[in-house]
Amino acid sequence: MSRCLFVLPVLCLAAGCAGGGAAAPVAGAGGMPSLPRIAPGGWQAVVTDADRARLRGWREAWVNALARANASPARGKVAAEGALLQPDRALPGVTPPAGSYRCRIVKLGAQSAGLPVYTAYPAFRCRIVAGAGGTLAFTKLDGSQRPVGTLYRHDDERMIFLGTMMLGDERRAIAYGRDVDRDMAGAVERIGPKRWRLLLPSPRWESLFDVMELVPG
Numbered sequence: 001m002s003r004c005l006f007v008l009p010v011l012c013l014a015a016g017c018a019g020g021g022a023a024a025p026v027a028g029a030g031g032m033p034s035l036p037r038i039a040p041g042g043w044q045a046v047v048t049d050a051d052r053a054r055l056r057g058w059r060e061a062w063v064n065a066l067a068r069a070n071a072s073p074a075r076g077k078v079a080a081e082g083a084l085l086q087p088d089r090a091l092p093g094v095t096p097p098a099g100s101y102r103c104r105i106v107k108l109g110a111q112s113a114g115l116p117v118y119t120a121y122p123a124f125r126c127r128i129v130a131g132a133g134g135t136l137a138f139t140k141l142d143g144s145q146r147p148v149g150t151l152y153r154h155d156d157e158r159m160i161f162l163g164t165m166m167l168g169d170e171r172r173a174i175a176y177g178r179d180v181d182r183d184m185a186g187a188v189e190r191i192g193p194k195r196w197r198l199l200l201p202s203p204r205w206e207s208l209f210d211v212m213e214l215v216p217g
Helices: 006-013 050-054 058-070 075-080
Strands: 101-109 119-120 125-129 136-140 143-156 156-166 182-193 195-201 209-216
Touching: 006 136, 050 058, 050 182, 058 075, 058 101, 058 195, 058 209, 075 119, 136 156
Parallel strands: none
Antiparallel strands: 101 119, 101 125, 101 209, 125 136, 136 143, 143 156, 156 182, 182 195, 195 209
């Protein structure tokens, strides 16, 4: 993965682009939670100032989180994850196909004392569906914390994720840009045959960096 992964938010900020304008959520169907409507103009027209900063600091957040995990007894578990937790492993042909996925979250680092610096959860269910204008809609279908949002094309090695966090038994997603504590920003990369990861730098709660493995199934 290139060090200039998120250079476009910096250029957009310098140009004074507007941010935080996603529409209200729409009703879900077929058991799917509600998804925010797709905003026109690509992710640069939607991203908030706070998430521009979060995306710009992606590598620092990752390196810091990895260092803390590798300095703990969990070091062996981090190494065992292989490419999943290694920067600079993005492969061309990033766009994941629409369908059902097994999604497994690994949390690195801790925002406060007493929290683990490495936590790996069992796989949950996720789904990707085609959206408007070449975007994809992503949702985690179960669990107490469920990212929901839009995947925007960035280049051949990554897509940008902008979304919100659904909690508990909520059935409607908060519109992106309305609650800084619920907003999420990151990137999707392909790291192997039929294997992707969603990178989430500087999440609002618990950890310093989250990586979600995405495998069709």
